[in-house]
Amino acid sequence: MNSTESTSRTLNPRSTFVTVVAWVFIILTGFQTVIGIFDSILLSTGTFKDVQSMVRDPEALKNIPSVMRFIMQHIQIVVIVFLLIAVIMLAASIGLFYRRNWARIVFMGMLAAGILWTLSQTVYQSVFMERMMSGSHMQTTADLQHTFAVFRIVLWIIVLGVCALFAWIIKRLASKDIRQEFTGE
Numbered sequence: 001m002n003s004t005e006s007t008s009r010t011l012n013p014r015s016t017f018v019t020v021v022a023w024v025f026i027i028l029t030g031f032q033t034v035i036g037i038f039d040s041i042l043l044s045t046g047t048f049k050d051v052q053s054m055v056r057d058p059e060a061l062k063n064i065p066s067v068m069r070f071i072m073q074h075i076q077i078v079v080i081v082f083l084l085i086a087v088i089m090l091a092a093s094i095g096l097f098y099r100r101n102w103a104r105i106v107f108m109g110m111l112a113a114g115i116l117w118t119l120s121q122t123v124y125q126s127v128f129m130e131r132m133m134s135g136s137h138m139q140t141t142a143d144l145q146h147t148f149a150v151f152r153i154v155l156w157i158i159v160l161g162v163c164a165l166f167a168w169i170i171k172r173l174a175s176k177d178i179r180q181e182f183t184g185e
């Protein structure tokens with residue numbers, strides 16, 4: 001370490017916030033990456049032959065929503081995309097720990113995309129569940145409708161909590177004091 005880096009570190013001490021966020025996401029995305037690798041291996045060995053044969057059967061697909069049908073028909077691409085997302089987020093988390101500005105920017109972008117993804121998937125699930133409940137193929141009791149209503153409320157509370165947490169992390173990482181920690185300005 002040269003004297004300029006030493007002076008920069010002294011003027012801009014490492015915040016506990018960035019260190020904790022980096023470690024939490026290193027651990028989470030590390031697990032996600034390992035799971036993505038195993039999923040890729042399982043797909044390449046033909047373990048999901050049941051899914052692949054079902055995708056070819058038009059009768060089996062007729063009651064499956066179009067988004068799920070698309071995912072099942074392109075499962076290998078979906079798994080690879082999620083693995084790439086995990087690897088990018090892992091790299092950004094490690095870069096965040098080492099106070100690389102590119103990593104801070106990528107990390108904030110990934111969290112923002114995570115907010116949009118989480119909200120869109122929750123809306124999709126809510127619409128899908130509503131269609132299931134109102135569909136003529138499924139008779140629902142009052143107890144089942146009540147259970148689904150409670151499930152949706154709990155789901156939205158969790159989703160909004162996660163989105164609020166991500167938004168707070170983005171706001172903190174974009175703040176002047178954290179930005180100075182990365183740029184030294």
